[in-house]
Amino acid sequence: MDMHEIIRSTTTLLTVYGLKLIGAVVILIVGWLASSWAGRAMMRLSRRASKLDPTLTTFLASFVRWAILAFTIIAVLSQFGVETTSLIAVLGAASIAVGLALQGTLSHFASGVMLLMFRPFKVGDDIEVGVNAGTVRAITLFATELAMADNVQLFLPNGMVWGAAIKNFSAHKTRRVEITVNVGYGNRLDAVLAMIRDTIAADPRPLAKPEPQVVAGALGDLAVQVIIRVWVNSVDYLGFRYDLVARLKQRFDDEGVQLALIQHELHNPPPARPSPP
Numbered sequence: 001m002d003m004h005e006i007i008r009s010t011t012t013l014l015t016v017y018g019l020k021l022i023g024a025v026v027i028l029i030v031g032w033l034a035s036s037w038a039g040r041a042m043m044r045l046s047r048r049a050s051k052l053d054p055t056l057t058t059f060l061a062s063f064v065r066w067a068i069l070a071f072t073i074i075a076v077l078s079q080f081g082v083e084t085t086s087l088i089a090v091l092g093a094a095s096i097a098v099g100l101a102l103q104g105t106l107s108h109f110a111s112g113v114m115l116l117m118f119r120p121f122k123v124g125d126d127i128e129v130g131v132n133a134g135t136v137r138a139i140t141l142f143a144t145e146l147a148m149a150d151n152v153q154l155f156l157p158n159g160m161v162w163g164a165a166i167k168n169f170s171a172h173k174t175r176r177v178e179i180t181v182n183v184g185y186g187n188r189l190d191a192v193l194a195m196i197r198d199t200i201a202a203d204p205r206p207l208a209k210p211e212p213q214v215v216a217g218a219l220g221d222l223a224v225q226v227i228i229r230v231w232v233n234s235v236d237y238l239g240f241r242y243d244l245v246a247r248l249k250q251r252f253d254d255e256g257v258q259l260a261l262i263q264h265e266l267h268n269p270p271p272a273r274p275s276p277p
Contacts, residue, residue: 024076031072039065111162112141125170129161174207175237177230179245182223184258189216189224192257199247200230205240207231223260 043061116139121127125136127146134146134154144161146154169175183192196214206212210231217227232240252259 035068111158128167130164179228182260184260
């Protein structure tokens with residue numbers, strides 16, 4: 001091949017593919033800029049929505065950005081005559097194969113999306129999932145991170161979280177403290193109830209509405225069951241409960257209130273009779 005043929009072939013290639021190459025580069029640049037702009041715009045819009053979790057905000061922005069980039073790549077390939085229909089079919093078949101191989105992981109991913117959409121809890125909430133309890137530190141698309149009461153880090157796969165009963169102790173602003181006290185029959189019940197009400201009233205944390213309840217719940221064999229129900233702010237729940245138990249014990253000791261000691265008797269079964277010969 002002489003120099004004239006090389007120049008002619010090069011000229012033909014530049015003439016045929018030059019405009020396509022320039023168009024592909026323009027599409028790639030525009031798609032890249034559009035994906036970055038759309039991702040930032042989605043991040044700003046999501047942050048303005050106060051009900052959206054920060055993790056969901058990041059996920060939505062990333063999803064929009066990569067979706068635009070995927071369409072951009074398909075458009076660039078179509079500029080060079082690549083059959084995008086066949087490419088999409090191959091990618092679809094590959095996605096099915098990968099989905100079957102990562103079935104458990106995709107289940108956690110789907111559960112993570114459900115958690116981010118329906119938001120049964122958010123970062124900072126105190127929750128209980130099955131037998132696990134702790135404070136939510138992070139919610140990702142595949143796992144939920146908890147800090148347990150002793151500050152041990154715990155990662156729960158989202159499939160386990162979404163598929164279990166979830167108790168959210170921080171969902172509401174107020175909670176009810178309930179304590180049961182067994183008071184002996186030798187005490188004056190009205191005086192004991194008044195003493196408990198005074199102890200509650202001396203603490204500023206109980207809420208006025210609903211008002212505290214101190215009632216005789218049942219007459220047992222050895223004691224009167226006194227039920228105490230007090231509403232407090234959720235952040236005061238544990239502190240008030242512990243303080244109330246300690247103060248009631250001190251008041252009972254000072255006033256000579258006798259609490260009933262519930263005794264349980266254990267009986268050994270009689271020895272088995274020997275069977276007749």
